[in-house]
Amino acid sequence: MKTINTICIIDDDPIFRFGTKKLMEKVQASLNFLIYKNGKEAFEDIIYKLKSNTNIPDVILLDLNMPIMDGWQFLDEFATIANTERIPIYIVSSSVDSRDIEKAKNYEIVNDYIIKPFSLSVIHDLLLELQRNID
Template sequence: MMKKIKTICIIDDDPIFRFGTIKMMETVQLSLNFLVYKNGKDAYDQLLPKLQLNTNLPDAILLDLNMPVMDGWQFLDELVKISMAENIPIYIVSSSVDNRDIKKAKTYKMVNKYIIKPFSIPKIKELIEELENQD
């Protein structure tokens, strides 16, 4: 059965990436909601109550690695402490092509995939299809 994707969380400090990703995602699937945060700390502070109540959780998180305040790795390190968070697939979306980053991402159970920027409509279609087909 296909899962309906309703909410995507974007954690990225780049306003152009955030804007472009939302526009492309809306092109692929019209009825999406977005939770958008500029850094891991804002995202964590806002997502924590949702996780604790297990309510209004995003269907996926698109996570940048290099951000001010709290970067993607620090965000993941906080998130792994919360058992409910294991149910949210995380996609690292980074401009880093460093193999160490890609390897490190694989050490987190909750990270589904490492996607190298820039995003494109085909990459987004693939991501949404993958999310819809998860059980």
């Protein structure tokens, strides 16, 4: 079972970013984080990391509703890039709209849809699932 090293959080809510980071550190202390406030900032930096093969995230937690580039736009762009399928993406959204949940299922690169807010047990289960599934 591989250890998760780098978690990417793409969310415009500073409270969510801070809280998620703290919850994840409670489950696994030695994590690195890539934190982005919108999809455009994340997309540009992750593409650079993929091209240079440095500090590539082990997982992406993606919000849907953000300024500049939202989660759907990020997914549309990210899906066109080679080798991105090896990075699991979890949509983490406060939207309980069944249309959003169904739309997420249409993206092969999306592993799951998690509704905010989530608990320590959800984080724990997510990290265990990732450790089992990462090559």
